[in-house]
Amino acid sequence: MPIDPNFEQNREKVDEENGVAVWGPVDPPEEQGIHGTHVAVDYDICIADGACLEDCPVDVFTWVDTPDHPTSELKVEPTHEDQCIDCMLCVDVCPVDAIDVDPGRAGRI
Template sequence: MLFIKEVGNNMPIDPEFMNKSTVGEHNGHKIRGEVKPPLKLGVHGTSVAVDHDVCNGDGICISVCPVGVFDWVDSPGHPLSDRKSDPVNEPACVFCRACEAQCPVQAIKITEI
């Protein structure tokens, strides 16, 4: 028997995420949008924003970032993955956009502010 996991709408990060209200902070960065763990985790970060509801936890952003902006954060029970990439060192970003270009699910948006 084949079981299919419900994974949401498979849409990239909302380009208007900055217009959503800030609902909290995590590891020194802001969280925007709806947050209802474990299913809805919001967009983490500002200049380096990661939509934790889109992130599939493959870690490509961690491996391509030349300045170590990202680290793992646990997300137990989320339908896509039990860990997410988190912009814990957001101020170090040099805006090379390697993470944004390599993210296979388009969960990252870099904004020079």
């Protein structure tokens, strides 16, 4: 199942890591939630293939450790989501639809 494009309405902001909003539920290591607002990554379905990180023209993403997560122990965090140019390349290359970019959420980072 792809990332919920309405996560802001359907989930609660429960934390902030590295300056990035975290939307619950979060119950590590299995549930990591959605990280980011303008550029959002669902850590629970991200398989960390790195396509988004490699293809992003403005380096929005960085690797972060997610020890013992059943899908992968690394995830891509939208650490620099404020630099996003809304090209949607990361959305297009994600093989599991774990990323959502919404230009309308840019002002709510």
